[in-house]
Amino acid sequence: MRAATAVTAITILSSLPVAVHAQSKGIRLWNLTTxxxxxxQLSPAGxxxxxxxxxxxDKDKELDHDERLKLTGIEPGRYDAKVSYAGDRQCxxxxxxxxxxxVISVADKDLKECTK
Structure with missing residues (x-):
């Protein structure tokens, strides 16, 4: 009985890294603007x-204040971001x-080179 319990425990423990990796949240954006x-949109810096x-x-195709969004197709690195708002305002x-x-956050103080 002990051998069966040990085998079960080893099987469970050996699968943990896969389970933890599968639950990865990835890179996320947190909208702290008002x-x-x-x-x-992201671009390699410069x-x-x-x-x-x-x-x-996002399910409603916009990111509300204090909402988070998983970014797709992004690798770690240094980026510039183009942020757009209703009424054609871009920063x-x-x-x-x-x-x-x-989690990367963008707040009003981070916005530069705004149009409109």
């Missing part, structure tokens, strides 16, 4: 090569340092 984001609009991954956030499994 407005709802209608667009969030390159102005904007990727897809990440807010389209840039320069030099975001994105780490694996991290």
């Amino acid at each position: 407005a709802t984001m209608t667009g969030f 390159e102005n090569k904007w990727g897809p609009n990440q807010t389209l991954n 840039i956030v320069r030099g975001l340092d994105i780490k694996a499994e991290a």
Whole structure:
């Protein structure tokens, strides 16, 4: 009986890293601005090569104040972000340092080079 219990315990413990990895939350954006984001695009820092609009991954296609969103297709690194709002307002956030499994936040004080 002890051997069977030991084998079961080893099987369970050996599968834990896979289970923990499967529950990964990935890189997430936290909107701490005072407005709802209608667009969030990333570019490698200084390159102005904007990727897809990440807010389209949200169920309502926008990111409300204090809402979080999982970013897809993003590797850790240094990025600039283009943030869009209703009414064609756009702002840039320069030099975001994105780490694996991290939450990056954008607040009003981070917004630069705003239009409209």
